Amino acid sequence: MKTLLSLNRLIIWTVLYGTLTGSTALFAQGGNLHEQSEVYVAPTDPLVQQKLKTWGDQKFGMLIHWGVYAVPGIIESWQLCSEPWLERPEGISYNDYKKWYWNLSSVFNPVNFDPDSWAEAAADAGMKYVVFTTKHHDGFNMFDTQQTDYKITNGPFKNHPKANVAKYVFEAFRNKDFMIGAYYSKPDWHNQDFWWDKYATPDRNVNYDIRKYPEKWKSYQDFTYNQISELMHDYGAIDILWLDGGWVRPRETVTDEVRAWGAPIPEFSQEVNIPRIAAMAREAQPGIIFADRTVHGPYENYQTPERKIPDTKLDHPWETCMTLGNNWGYVPNDNFKTSAEVIHSLVEVVAKGGNMLLGVGPQPDGLLPPDALPILAEIGDWLDQNAEAIYGTHAIDAYQDNNTWFTANDKETFAISLLEDGKDVPKSISWSGNLPKKGSTLRLVSTGQKLGYTLNGNTLSVQIPSEVRKSAKAALAFSFKN
Structure with missing residues (x-):
């Protein structure tokens, strides 16, 4: 021993x-x-x-x-x-x-x-x-x-x-x-x-x-x-x-x-x-x-x-x-x-x-x-x-567009844009497909803040306010109906 x-x-x-x-x-x-x-x-x-x-x-x-x-x-x-x-x-x-x-x-x-x-x-x-x-x-x-x-x-x-x-x-x-x-x-x-x-x-x-x-x-x-x-x-x-x-x-x-x-x-x-x-x-x-x-x-x-x-x-x-x-x-x-x-x-x-x-x-x-x-x-x-965009959601067929991923529940669709670690958050984020219905509100999941966006064909661009850009880490999640 x-x-x-x-x-x-x-x-x-x-x-x-x-x-x-x-x-x-x-x-x-x-x-x-x-x-x-x-x-x-x-x-x-x-x-x-x-x-x-x-x-x-x-x-x-x-x-x-x-x-x-x-x-x-x-x-x-x-x-x-x-x-x-x-x-x-x-x-x-x-x-x-x-x-x-x-x-x-x-x-x-x-x-x-x-x-x-x-x-x-x-x-x-x-x-x-x-x-x-x-x-x-x-x-x-x-x-x-x-x-x-x-x-x-x-x-x-x-x-x-x-x-x-x-x-x-x-x-x-x-x-x-x-x-x-x-x-x-x-x-x-x-x-x-x-x-x-x-x-x-x-x-x-x-x-x-x-x-x-x-x-x-x-x-x-x-x-x-x-x-x-x-x-x-x-x-x-x-x-x-x-x-x-x-x-x-x-x-x-x-x-x-x-x-x-x-x-x-x-x-x-x-x-x-x-x-x-x-x-x-x-x-x-x-x-x-x-x-x-x-x-x-x-x-x-x-x-x-x-x-x-x-x-x-x-x-x-x-x-x-x-x-x-x-x-x-x-x-x-x-x-x-x-x-x-x-x-x-x-x-x-x-x-x-x-x-x-x-x-x-x-x-x-x-x-x-x-x-x-x-x-x-x-x-x-x-x-x-960002709990709403993760827990209790399900996958959808069009689940990704570049660095933006999509989830959904019975009421809303969520777009989650991944942010590069250490890089500045851009002034706008864009994705194609999974677009809000005409007249729908786009909101930031973390705060509920309504965000401005534009639609050009099949592409959506959402404007990111400066206070959000300063505090954002890892990913930004958006909620909308489509």
């Missing part, structure tokens, strides 16, 4: 001070990105349909990756995986690295954990729903599961009054009227029924032939079922079950986007019996939305393109998940997007008919990164002023 703890300190030092550069550079390789599914199957359950509609009106949510990987500040669970796009520190064997990683649970002690401050920051940012990682691929559980001892309630944090982290995260966000999503990884690299120590662990897949050991795989299916059952029965109202690890799926559903991840595709199905899980979950949580990522079919109730926005408008439910920084979890000195960048992405996503889930990783002590908070607040300031 003394040697292992020394190794802990050595590698944490190495990561924190920058010699392990892979944590911020690996995403360019694309090895862990979930692409958008090519097929969508609409749910038939009226309760699911209604909840999907409610979720679709929320537009903006927070995705929270938090686990033992926050301690050294590395790329979530991924360095446990031996795939070509990944790098680990020099001078340490793979088995020793795994021992070091598993032992992070003995030093993960987030004594400043304050879920109410997380929920406050998310509400201030204008977010309406949350998805929290109850377990990532490394198998470390952020809830008090009874299926394994590898959990937050079995380490130095166990005597904290909020040791059952997921319970208190869900409560804090529920108190802010957020929809609640539970992220759950279908693969579990710590579980001997997924990664069996009898064999090497060359990639993200189960590392034994489940056709030869069906009872072992059945044990893993039961483990998964039982953990999700705990979440469904013991943690209050859950609106979304966000299932990650799309390579764990029926063999017949493997598609080109799965092959693009680069990991070998086993000759057998490594599926965890989602129909059985879904029946249990929907009995406990009627209408719960399933996001079984990239596994097209009845349990992918909305699609989840990762770190990208679809090229065109989509007419079925979808959600872009992207990071505020370069990483999902906490990495020291991460490079955060500006509020304008996030707002521009959100506007494009909403105009194309989707939601946006923004990833923010708490620090190992339990606080959100201080540098993230003013950015979130600036996003929220813009949304407070």
Whole structure:
């Protein structure tokens, strides 16, 4: 143990001070990105349909990756995986690295954990729903599961009054009227029924032939079922079950986007019996939305393109998940997007008919990164002023003209013109198409101020008053009937 703890300190030092550069550079390789599914199957359950509609009106949510990987500040669970796009520190064997990683649970002690401050920051940012990682691929559980001892309630944090982290995260966000999503990884690299120590662990897949050991795989299916059952029965109202690890799926559903991840595709199905899980979950949580990522079919109730926005408008439910920084979890000195960048992405996503889930990783002590908070607040300031043009809107066919994007509700159309960061706001803004009816009023959404405009053929030009130009940031939204 003394040697292992020394190794802990050595590698944490190495990561924190920058010699392990892979944590911020690996995403360019694309090895862990979930692409958008090519097929969508609409749910038939009226309760699911209604909840999907409610979720679709929320537009903006927070995705929270938090686990033992926050301690050294590395790329979530991924360095446990031996795939070509990944790098680990020099001078340490793979088995020793795994021992070091598993032992992070003995030093993960987030004594400043304050879920109410997380929920406050998310509400201030204008977010309406949350998805929290109850377990990532490394198998470390952020809830008090009874299926394994590898959990937050079995380490130095166990005597904290909020040791059952997921319970208190869900409560804090529920108190802010957020929809609640539970992220759950279908693969579990710590579980001997997924990664069996009898064999090497060359990639993200189960590392034994489940056709030869069906009872072992059945044990893993039961483990998964039982953990999700705990979440469904013991943690209050859950609106979304966000299932990650799309390579764990029926063999017949493997598609080109799965092959693009680069990991070998086993000759057998490594599926965890989602129909059985879904029946249990929907009995406990009627209408719960399933996001079984990239596994097209009845349990992918909305699609989840990762770190990208679809090229065109989509007419079925979808959600872009992207990071505020370069990483999902906490990495020291991460490079955060500006509020304008996030707002521009959100506007494009909403105009194309989707939601946006923004990833923010708490620090190992339990606080959100201080540098993230003013950015979130600036996003929220813009949304407070332009809420009508975002929440509860829907996409229209002519959703874009250059840097102006359009949304609509049952009464009005909104034009949202994106402004270049650091550039002066022009005296007039023009767009083509989506023009007000003759005699209609054009108003600034943020203040309700009526604005002058001219029509020349199919082009509208709106005059921007000087006081608006001085205070405008990120985007200007206009409202009119057409």
